[in-house]
Amino acid sequence: MSADWAAARSAFRLKALPRSLVSGGVILGLSLVLALWPSLLAPYDPTAFDYSALLAPPSWAHPFGTDNFGRDVLSRVIHAYTIDMQIAIFATIGPFIFGTIVGAFVGYAGGLWEAIFGRIVDATITFPFLVLVIAIVSVLGPGLGNMYVAVGVVGWVFYARLVAAEIKVQKRLDYADAGRVMGYTPLRIIFRHLLPNAITPAIVYWVTDMALAILLGSSLGYLGLGAQPPAAEWGVQIADGKNFMNTAWWISVFPGVAIVLTGLGFSLAGDGVAELLRVRR
Amino acid sequence: MNATLPILSIDGVSKRFRGPYSLMRRLKGEPPLIVHALNNVTLEVHRGETLGIVGESGCGKSTLARCLVRLHEADDGAVRFEGKDISLFRGTERRAFNRRVQMIFQDPYGSLNPRMTVSQILGEALFVHRMRPKPEIPGRIAELLDLVRLPQDAAGRYPHEFSGGQRQRIGIARALAVEPDVIVADELVSALDVSVQAQVINLLLQLQSRLHLTVVFVAHDLRLVRHISHRVAVMYLGQVMEVNTSEGLFTAPRHPYSKALLEAAPELDPGQRNRKVALRGELPSPLNLPPGCPFAGRCPHVFDRCRTERPLLSPRGRGQFAACHLTDFGTPAPNANNPTGLLFP
Numbered sequence: 001m002s003a004d005w006a007a008a009r010s011a012f013r014l015k016a017l018p019r020s021l022v023s024g025g026v027i028l029g030l031s032l033v034l035a036l037w038p039s040l041l042a043p044y045d046p047t048a049f050d051y052s053a054l055l056a057p058p059s060w061a062h063p064f065g066t067d068n069f070g071r072d073v074l075s076r077v078i079h080a081y082t083i084d085m086q087i088a089i090f091a092t093i094g095p096f097i098f099g100t101i102v103g104a105f106v107g108y109a110g111g112l113w114e115a116i117f118g119r120i121v122d123a124t125i126t127f128p129f130l131v132l133v134i135a136i137v138s139v140l141g142p143g144l145g146n147m148y149v150a151v152g153v154v155g156w157v158f159y160a161r162l163v164a165a166e167i168k169v170q171k172r173l174d175y176a177d178a179g180r181v182m183g184y185t186p187l188r189i190i191f192r193h194l195l196p197n198a199i200t201p202a203i204v205y206w207v208t209d210m211a212l213a214i215l216l217g218s219s220l221g222y223l224g225l226g227a228q229p230p231a232a233e234w235g236v237q238i239a240d241g242k243n244f245m246n247t248a249w250w251i252s253v254f255p256g257v258a259i260v261l262t263g264l265g266f267s268l269a270g271d272g273v274a275e276l277l278r279v280r281r
Numbered sequence: 282m283n284a285t286l287p288i289l290s291i292d293g294v295s296k297r298f299r300g301p302y303s304l305m306r307r308l309k310g311e312p313p314l315i316v317h318a319l320n321n322v323t324l325e326v327h328r329g330e331t332l333g334i335v336g337e338s339g340c341g342k343s344t345l346a347r348c349l350v351r352l353h354e355a356d357d358g359a360v361r362f363e364g365k366d367i368s369l370f371r372g373t374e375r376r377a378f379n380r381r382v383q384m385i386f387q388d389p390y391g392s393l394n395p396r397m398t399v400s401q402i403l404g405e406a407l408f409v410h411r412m413r414p415k416p417e418i419p420g421r422i423a424e425l426l427d428l429v430r431l432p433q434d435a436a437g438r439y440p441h442e443f444s445g446g447q448r449q450r451i452g453i454a455r456a457l458a459v460e461p462d463v464i465v466a467d468e469l470v471s472a473l474d475v476s477v478q479a480q481v482i483n484l485l486l487q488l489q490s491r492l493h494l495t496v497v498f499v500a501h502d503l504r505l506v507r508h509i510s511h512r513v514a515v516m517y518l519g520q521v522m523e524v525n526t527s528e529g530l531f532t533a534p535r536h537p538y539s540k541a542l543l544e545a546a547p548e549l550d551p552g553q554r555n556r557k558v559a560l561r562g563e564l565p566s567p568l569n570l571p572p573g574c575p576f577a578g579r580c581p582h583v584f585d586r587c588r589t590e591r592p593l594l595s596p597r598g599r600g601q602f603a604a605c606h607l608t609d610f611g612t613p614a615p616n617a618n619n620p621t622g623l624l625f626p
Contacts, residue, residue: 175394
């Protein structure tokens with residue numbers, strides 16, 4: 001009887017998951033649904049003008065109000081999920097993978113490679129992140145694609161630094177020596193043995209970095225360097241509404257709330273992932 | 282036993298580590314500090330024997346163990362495996378060497394990858410060295426678990442689910458997976474409870490006779506070393522002071538340091554305890570070795586020659602070597618302390 005209960009409990013492991021991961025996962029899951037199928041929930045076309053309802057306050061017809069072209073703010077906030085979730089993933093996955101690989105090699109090799117890498121890190125973190133990204137975007141030209149490139153060029157360094165530091169700790173432990181005594185190749189030791197033990201901080205950083213990427217994408221959108229109008233993107237929307245803050249606050253506030261909510265989802269999920277991946281000793 | 286060719290021979294091996302190079306020293310133009318971990322160590326390991334290596338902490342015994350499996354490369358001298366210099370092994374030869382000379386580590390918590398299950402740990406060793414065709418690997422894992430007396434359901438579990446003694450047995454199983462000839466055990470049980478030590482040691486002894494292993498057993502516990510070793514090398518400050526048979530060493534040590542070391546071991550019988558101070562003085566720093574005998578500063582029998590000329594390891598009796606100018610030290614009657622000396626009967 002009790003064995004049945006144990007089996008039933010292990011089959012339903014949701015309760016065993018960290019609470020922050022569950023709540024973060026719910027927020028991100030809903031965000032993902034909105035991102036993949038925005039037209040299911042958006043009541044209007046996000047770019048359709050309606051000159052009969054310019055700057056209309058929130059009402060039953062337009063729950064989040066309308067902007068200065070009569071576009072439904074709710075529909076635009078929902079459609080922006082597509083672009084902003086894309087930014088969250090595409091602006092971070094490249095740096096995460098590249099940075100992790102570079103960091104693993106640098107941390108393992110040490111010596112001269114580490115010294116060279118250290119200077120690259122110094123050169124990168126000397127500049128504020130946003131300034132460097134803006135500089136690169138202004139060379140490449142505005143747009144989402146170029147923004148991914150710019151964020152990637154700068155962002156991989158942070159992942160590499162995290163992974164390299166952790167690999168340096170792990171490579172001195174006895175299990176790494178045991179691998180060497182076994183005659184395993186350095187590649188096998190790095191990727192099969194050390195990296196699974198070293199990658200956790202990078203994964204946690206990755207999840208929270210997605211929130212930062214959304215903020216960055218919105219900042220660049222706001223500055224006119226990221227997503228281009230009339231595309232629905234939260235930063236673009238906040239920029240659109242900035243001239244009407246006194247008369248039509250809803251144009252800027254609702255996209256802002258969406259940013260905060262999504263960021264919260266990523267942060268919670270990041271905490272939860274950290275909890276989940278913690279090594280038990 | 283094949284006594285003609287030692288399976289491992291250590292010929293005049295020295296190992297130095299660069300110590301901290303402080304800004305002060307740089308500014309003064311002084312060279313960086315050098316730690317002399319091993320100084321001209323010469324030792325032979327014969328096929329099928331257990332060679333114990335004992336000494337105080339910091340005497341270089343772990344460094345020596347790591348040189349044997351090529352975790353450290355010797356700065357001078359050479360370690361030879363079946364007569365061949367191991368530092369010259371490349372590619373397949375190196376892999377074959379790695380397979381045949383395995384190591385078991387001291388720390389039962391750090392020596393197993395916390396993210397791999399036992400069957401992954403063992404299976405990887407079997408797979409990489411092509412010990413078995415792939416379909417036979419699970420069966421071999423079961424055999425290995427049996428060999429080190431772990432339950433079969435251990436295969437799917439992670440290291441953190443085991444006790445220290447069980448983890449050391451997983452470490453032994455990993456080393457045995459590749460069917461080695463030599464096992465270097467670096468402080469195999471010093472992190473374990475005494476009751477568990479006996480289990481692990483007895484397991485190692487049984488496996489040794491069953492699988493005809495050669496064991497290099499590095500430890501600081503003298504009773505333990507006496508219990509399991511055929512021969513013992515006593516190290517002090519990166520040098521071998523004495524090599525002797527286990528019985529020879531424990532009944533009539535041929536070096537004043539060995540004698541002091543044996544006398545320093547606490548008696549199990551409280552009635553036998555005395556408050557005699559075995560050794561005075563501190564270990565000299567391995568950063569700055571004295572020119573003569575490294576033990577000269579603490580030796581009760583020291584005389585002038587000891588302070589200027591470093592004694593070399595030279596033969597004494599049968600199978601006995603000592604590095605001391607007093608060539609007849611320890612020849613008379615054996616001391617009667619601890620007549621059995623056995624920790625684990």
